[in-house]
Structures are given as C-alpha cells and as structure tokens.
Amino acid sequence: MGSVDTSLYKHTSGRAAKFAEAHSGPHPLILYGGWFCPFVQRSWITLHEKRIPHQYFEINPYHKDPDFLELNPRGLVPTLAVPVDAKGTKQKPLYESQVICEYLDEVFDDSATNGPELLPRSKEDAYLRAKCRIWIDHISTRIIPAFYRFLQHTDEKPYSLDEARQEFLGHIKTFTKELDPQGPFFLGERFSMVDVMLAPWLCRMFLFDVYKGGVGVPEEGKGGEDEEVWQRWRKWAAAVGERESVLDTWSDREQYVDAYKRYAEDKTQSQVGKATRAGRGLP
Numbered sequence: 144m145g146s147v148d149t150s151l152y153k154h155t156s157g158r159a160a161k162f163a164e165a166h167s168g169p170h171p172l173i174l175y176g177g178w179f180c181p182f183v184q185r186s187w188i189t190l191h192e193k194r195i196p197h198q199y200f201e202i203n204p205y206h207k208d209p210d211f212l213e214l215n216p217r218g219l220v221p222t223l224a225v226p227v228d229a230k231g232t233k234q235k236p237l238y239e240s241q242v243i244c245e246y247l248d249e250v251f252d253d254s255a256t257n258g259p260e261l262l263p264r265s266k267e268d269a270y271l272r273a274k275c276r277i278w279i280d281h282i283s284t285r286i287i288p289a290f291y292r293f294l295q296h297t298d299e300k301p302y303s304l305d306e307a308r309q310e311f312l313g314h315i316k317t318f319t320k321e322l323d324p325q326g327p328f329f330l331g332e333r334f335s336m337v338d339v340m341l342a343p344w345l346c347r348m349f350l351f352d353v354y355k356g357g358v359g360v361p362e363e364g365k366g367g368e369d370e371e372v373w374q375r376w377r378k379w380a381a382a383v384g385e386r387e388s389v390l391d392t393w394s395d396r397e398q399y400v401d402a403y404k405r406y407a408e409d410k411t412q413s414q415v416g417k418a419t420r421a422g423r424g425l426p
C-alpha cells in the first residue's frame with residue numbers, strides 16, 4: 144500500500160552512493176539499510192570506521208516485506224545478517240542500531256585491520272566504558288526523542304515550537320558539558336561510540352533551518368553566559384561533521400529535505416513518528 148513513507152526516494156546519492164556501490168557485491172555479512180535512516184547511519188559509520196568488509200543492501204522498511212520481517216520481526220532498519228559459520232552460506236539476524244554497533248566493534252577487534260576500538264574495552268577501562276554508556280543513554284532517551292518532538296511540532300501541539308527547541312537545546316547542552324574539555328570528540332582525540340551514536344542527528348540538524356525557523360544554537364560569540372558550552376559544542380560538531388565515515392554515509396541534502404517533510408508536517412506513519420505523536424518512547 145502506498146503512503147507518505149513508502150513513497151520515499153529509493154536510492155542513496157552523493158558520497159553514500161559511492162560507499163554503497165563499493166559494498167554492493169555479495170558478502171556473508173549484510174547490512175539492510177535505508178539511506179534516509181539515522182539509526183542505519185550509526186551502523187554504517189561503524190562499518191566504515193572499522194573497515195569491515197560487508198554488503199550494503201538498500202530497502203524501504205515501510206513496505207514490510209515478509210522476507211524482511213522474518214529477519215527482523217520489528218520491521219526496522221538497520222538489520223544486520225551475520226554469517227552463522229565460516230562458510231557464510233547461512234545468516235542469523237541482529238537488529239537495534241546500538242546493539243549492532245557494539246557487536247561489530249567487539250567482533251572486528253584486530254587493531255591492525257580494524258583500527259582502535261570504539262567503546263573502551265579493557266577491564267581497566269570499565270569506568271570509562273560505563274560513562275560512555277550513560278551518555279549514549281542520554282543521546283537515545285533524551286536528545287533523540289526531543290529532536291523528533293521539535294521536528295514534528297505543528298500548531299496543534301500542546302507545546303510551543305520554542306518550548307520544543309529549548310528542550311532539545313537543553314539536552315544538547317547537558318551532553319556538551321560532559322565532553323572532554325579539549326576534544327574535539329567525547330573522549331578527546333579519540334573518536335568513540337558516543338560520537339557515532341549522535342553523529343547522524345547532527346547531520347540532520349540543518350532540517351530545523353529548513354522547516355522550523357532554525358535550530359537555535361547561538362552563533363559564535365553570541366552564546367551569552369553559555370558561550371563556552373556552545374563553543375565546545377561547535378568544536379565537537381565541526382570535527383564529527385568532517386569525519387570521513389560520516390561524510391561517506393551521507394546522501395545529497397535535497398533528498399533529506401524531501402524525506403523529512405513528512406516529519407516536519409507531522410504526517411509520517413513511521414514507528415518513530417507515531418511514538419513521538421503519542422508521547423511514547425521511541426521504538
């Protein structure tokens with residue numbers, strides 16, 4: 144059945160199209176993704192960062208194809224098909240972006256091939272790992288839901304656009320105060336899982352300029368008593384926004400403008416959109 148969601152443009156474009164094309168050949172490790180999806184981009188960035196051989200398979204998750212539902216009964220992308228054995232002829236599924244990213248980070252752990260770990264792994268790093276998890280939780284349970292409440296604001300909502308904006312900015316500020324003081328990343332010079340978890344929504348923040356009169360992050364020198372916090376945010380945002388893995392998993396901007404109109408008008412029937420509308424936690 145056709146809907147505002149199933150009518151999405153079908154393909155990646157720009158740098159994401161090149162990255163997808165480079166990973167279009169058959170491989171026993173398959174990422175089922177949608178170019179528009181920020182949760183997919185988390186997994187994609189992880190595959191890129193760790194130089195993991197894989198096949199990227201573009202699907203539209205709103206179609207709920209039976210074969211796809213068999214892999215992931217939740218009917219969501221990203222879904223990862225993991226080879227059962229060394230022959231790689233049979234796969235078992237994994238889903239939930241954070242679970243997928245942590246799995247990939249753990250399995251592909253040869254530093255010579257895969258580079259450094261994204262989530263600190265050693266026993267000595269237990270505290271740091273736990274701290275990363277707190278801020279990943281803050282991203283997933285506070286920043287991201289507030290992002291959609293802001294983007295899906297319409298005049299019918301019981302809250303004002305500015306209240307939605309301030310809620311979103313408040314969660315960003317709380318996060319920013321926890322960043323390593325020098326940076327540029329959450330853990331300092333080292334890019335980590337915390338950065339991966341938020342990067343896709345950073346990429347999509349320009350949508351507030353297009354649809355909601357601006358995101359509201361003050362310009363350089365105009366942050367008042369919070370100027371130092373905003374300065375630190377701008378440094379994080381610039382470094383993450385320029386990261387190769389982030390750029391290589393990003394399609395042309397116009398595609399996102401088009402795809403997110405259904406959120407800006409609060410017409411999407413996606414699970415994320417419906418949960419936001421109903422005031423429930425995200426799927």
Ligand SMILES: N[C@@H](CCC(=O)N[C@@H](CS)C(=O)NCC(=O)O)C(=O)O
Pocket residue numbers: 177179180181182183204205218219220221238239240241412413414415425426
């Ligand atoms: N909690 C899931 C959320 C994934 C998600 O919501 N994906 C969206 C696309 S961005 C989807 O597949 N939506 C299909 C639907 O809403 O029916 C994750 O972290 O992977």
